[in-house]
Amino acid sequence: MINDMPRGEQYGRAIAAAVRQLSKRPDVVAQGGVVALDIGTGSGLLSLMCAQLQGMREIHACEMNDALCAVAREVIASHGSSCCPVKVHSSVSTKLELPAKVDLLFCEVFDAGLLGEHALPTIMHAKKALLKEDGILIPSRATVWGQLVEAPALLERFGVPRPPEGVVMSGALLRGSERYTCETMSSVPHVPLSEPVELVKLDFRNTETLGANLGAWIDPPVEMRATRDGSAHALVYWWELELDEAGSCRINSAPGTGCDSWQQAVRPLVAPEPGAAGVAVRKGDELLLHLRVQVDRFDFVLEDVEGQRTADEPCLLEEATCCPSTKAAKQRPELLLEEEELLRFNDAEHWEVVRCAIDRALASLPSGMPAQVVDISEAPLPMALLLAAGCCERAQRPLDGGVAGMRGETERRAAAALLLDNLSDEGLERVSLLLASPLQVIQVALPAPFPPVDPRHRTGSSAAVPAALVLCEDLVEASGALRSGVLEDLATVWRCCKGQVLLDRQIRVVPEAITLKLTLIESPELERRTRVVERPGGVDVSNVNALSVPVFLGLEESCLQPRRLSLEVEALTLPLGSEDFLKALIVLDAEECRQKTGRPNLLKVRLTATSAGRVHGIQTDFRWPLADEIRDKPVAGRRKMIAGILWPNDGKGCPWVEVGDSIVVSVRYSPARGLVVTPVCVERRQRPSSA
Template sequence: MSNSNAKFCHSHLGAQEAGRRELIFRSLQSAQHCLENQDYGTAYAHYLLVLNLAPELKTSVKETFQFTLFKWAEELDSLARIQDLFNCYEQALELYPNDEVICNSMGEHLFRMGFGDEAAGYFHKAVKLNPDFADAKENFYRVANWLVERWHFIMLNDAKRNLTYLKAIENAVCSGCKTVLDIGTGTGILSLFAKKAGASSVFACELSKTMYELACDVVAANNMDREIKLLHLKSFDIEIPKHIPERVSLVVTETVDAGLFGEGIVESLIHAWEHLLLQPKPKNQDVNSNNYGQVIPASATVFGMAVECKEIRRHHRVGAQEVAGVHLPHSVKFFSRMYAFAGSEETVEPYTTEKLSRIPGGYVPLTEPFQVMTVDFNNLQELKSLAHGKSWKLSQPVTEGGTLDAIVVWFVLQLDDEHALSTSPSEETCWEQAVYPVQGLSDYSVKAGDTVMMEFCCQDCYLKIQRIAFLTSECGMDCSDRDDTLSLGNEAELCNALASLQTTSKQDGKGQVCVLESTEIALLNNVPYHECFRAAMGEVLSSLNPSKDLESMDIDRYGSGVDLQESQNKSSLDVVPDPLYVLDVSEGFSILPIIAGKLGPVKAYSSIEKEEHQAVLNVISEANNFPKETVEFWLSHLEDENVVLQRPKSDKLWSIIILDVIETSGLIQEEVMEKAAISRCLLQSGGKIFPQYVLVYGMLVESQSLLLESAVQGTEPTLGFNIAPFINHFKVPVRVYLDLSTLPCVPLSKPAELLRLDLMNPLLNNASREVKVQICKSGQVTAIPFWYHIHLDEEHSLNTSDEFSHWKQAAVVLDEPLHVQGFYLTMPAREEDGMCTEVAFHPHTIQALGYVVNNISKKTKTNIKSIFHCPP
């Protein structure tokens, strides 16, 4: 190359570089200018250009780029430009593929839009990139609870269940069933059993993306990825020969829930018999099973029992007609969502589930266990008949008098002729029982000799009780020797009997139905909760009107119910005081605004959202002689429902703001301190936030049950197969919805105060606190259950672990159990003066139960920071 050409090239390259730098400089200036003007979309475009032209600037502009991305994503989200939003994140991740903050934010957007599997992947990646990233860990735990339900751990730890399935599969394969389809494979354990038993071909399908990928990892880790074909499909979508080469000779499945049919086993097996299975083996013929199809489980028998149970009752029936001075009118009929005749068109699971052996207060059987039905999973016609939803009737004599609270249902799963699994309350099993609460009767009392009558059907993939009733012994009808199908002799006799029944299917036509969540009904039944609020609110309102007796003031306009004529007879010089403003932003159905309205000249605002619940609160207000304007619905006054915490009027402030601090699951609500900070700015002088502060209590326990419910314990329960490391990746450190009164555990310490969370005086909060706890018993610390004392003020508090509580409790489960020991010194027993020497006790301590409140201005979280053993 000539010198002139070389000079030209260098000059040209120099000019290009100078032009690149100028463009980068101008783009950075433009991006900054756009940010100042909150033009995030244009700023984002400029930063993309800069980072593509100058990758060396990635580190220096990273934080500003993240901020711009997140603000632009919020704007796109509000405009419903979803595809543009995800395009932006994909571009950002191309530039910063290992940025945990961007991964976490991408996951949050995906989760809000219902893409749980995809969100989990981004949260998981963020945690892997930075194991100390608290927000990503919390998000992953939340998604893990949703994607991999906790029963997977309990089921895989049930060695008896696993061994029974293994033996039944071995029998089928040995008898000639060499091609196997595992429907709803989950972790793939039944497919592993089939391959171990000697099946020549094993196929497995799983609809959940998370569980499908988990099963792929499990199968590969057990060196069977070439022998088991996994399909990310619903069984209804499997086609021959596209997905499997031909019909199989054996289908194995455990798509059963506590109510047997709730996971769609009947519908999936009908499809399997019609499209995926060989024809069934002829009855009573000894032929080669390889030419015929069969299903494991082979059949099931469903059993039921009528029970009295106070715990079930308080979650599904409102027991009082008056709560803290508020009358609940008979015209309002409260039902839980399990009530079959609540008028909802959506398919609602008709039962809840309980581990009856651990239900608080126990239960009393009112009848003997009775057989509800049987189903043969190897009989296609029987399955089709069941799916058509034809109902049948049963009657059962009452053997023990009491209150009819529920029909409890369980089943025996017959895997084959030799092997069965029972989910009975008396069995130690991974299954819970299905509970059908009894609602809508005018009287729930039964006595020995009465007859409980039920009408069952299978509909919408559920076993439903369409009608529950009872026939009293005074009717003179002897049902004890009659057939279980309610054959009462003739049609006229049947009609007369049904007409005399107390039945859930009857409505008087005058009542207003109010369907609540079971926790909302339990809250209405929580009398100490409402009495406590009434007393605490009364003191605040009295202090703000020190010269007046609130109960005797003329406040008819605000809801006292004072006679209007009496008010008109008062002197015209009397001045009606301005009302005090109370805002209830607790979640769900709440009557606290009405309680506040009875305490004086109060204008109470409710944050109830559902129109049907607002209508019911209006009915209750009218029944308590409240004028309409006493209680109003706050959300109807707001332009933006996301900004609930605002002034009642431009010139007014709140006297009381009621916040939800504790979730019914047993955890502290998110963003509590942020809400409290806003609330403090909206209070009049002397006004209060309820609660004013919360004390967190905890204790050390040894609980094998919590370990089994939180993680798979090695390979022993899974019969040597390597599953634990993969499923345990989805374990979470906190178990929620616990009831400490029945939790199988051994307390190793006394309860201790772990943390104070002050909403009125945040300066009293510590970001970190070290606690020393005395050990009162030797053992292995496996978990730290915790609960709350909710202080409305210094005198009035609620304990979330007491017997009336509508809250459940939670527990931190340790990754590794910690051995602790208490030293006992035993002195020789003496009988001098009729007394014996007692045992002297020298306890160890556990130091640093480090409950930490992270990012207290944004979210409130209770975490174990560290826990270690300290010698005495």
């Protein structure tokens, strides 16, 4: 947000105007100047902008994050005596104790949904307990705007409307853990079905009225007119802050306004389940949007032309209409999923890759040999196990059950309902859902089958010891990064089975290999999202960069718009399905090599520029076998997340490369950190000297 110059400019103008106004008051003059409070100071930017103004006496900056507090103190100290005193308090504002109430209170504690960072209780408490009765509050007001959109893909942020082919998911209610998501709507395929309309105004100066109306449905509801035929899947909403009382300083988070700090909020209008359809509307239809303000969010219920009301949560329907939700929905076990988990479950291309990999692993086994599935994924549901069961059935290979680890009892209940929908009674008897980590599952299920079966109970081809089909479908996370600890889990698989593979049991791992590919990228947007590069109001807060991590992950490619400066280079391939995997890790483990040979053995890879540009990062792409063939198919609305390495924050900035220049990187393995990619140096291509 620091790099958002319009945001900094508007806050700076509003604060300057307030200080000028307050400086004329006799009581402020008598006390020696304006005393201000900055809530959620972060880097200390707004405090420093205020501290440089004439007429200031003292500023209290409040920040609940200890690490940011330390940075704010360092940033403020680096500006020396050119500012009025700024005291940084490591505390939440509701527990802050000041010598006296302040003249000026400013805060920036808003998210894309306006209220998600508890802005309302923060402001209501501060205005009553910390601000003088005639003090000035920034911001002054907020207006929320909304628009109906047709965008089936948005439902995937809240549930699993697009499960893997052949998997029935009606037994459990899978929902997103967040009531709304934050989206850059300019990059999301959607069709507007109404004009933007004003939903609600919030006057932060009148906290008594705000408090009295919390939790109450606003009457009358908001009228929305459909501008075209379609299916309304979601309500997109955004806000405009009026920082000063006159409304001359404003910040607007609407799509396409140039505000970089906030995205737009999206709330589904229907339950995001398989086969979910939006609210059917026709051009000219009048719809009513019922709305209420909660402490940390807005609730919405849409009423169509026939008086039917729809919402993504049954409880909202009951409260707004007294219509009973279905008993089946209430009886189903509910599982809340994080955004990345939803992204994975709705990724049909990923599950097709998994299915193909399982088919290939099963085809490599001797004919008639039964298989037992050992799912060591950390996913909340054993989706890969279900796919393996289907693959065995199609290949007419005996399935000798399976085992998967669950995080907790809630996940186990949902997984049991999922298995009940998809497996036969015989299959259910042979599947074990353990409250266990991947490592514990490995120790239980390898090298001997789990649960143990008396060989006398086996008949025909099933008398053979079943092969272990080890599944690790979430090896590469939806964020694009390698899952933490996953390589060590797979190493444990081979350590458990070492020396016994050929004698007792055959092992197959899915995926059988993983390939790391590297590419130099130029992306000013990546730099802006990960580093401080601007100086709002002339204030330098680049000390914040000390907190930046050397990697990025889970960023949408469509937002970053990276430009490739080199060809994609294959750095290494790890043979996960072979005992050679252990040898490969030893070679990459710099510390182990140092102990054995006296020197580290670093794999070095050279990335040669094919285009001139500034290297902001190195994209890391982990690929399964067959993934290129399947994932290269265009899929409308698919979100592609990318991950990689940022150029080191060494104070010299990101290097410029010409065609032929090379960036050398090292790749090593650490049991604690996994694969670590590090830029080593820039090698310049020799160019003929001018005569």
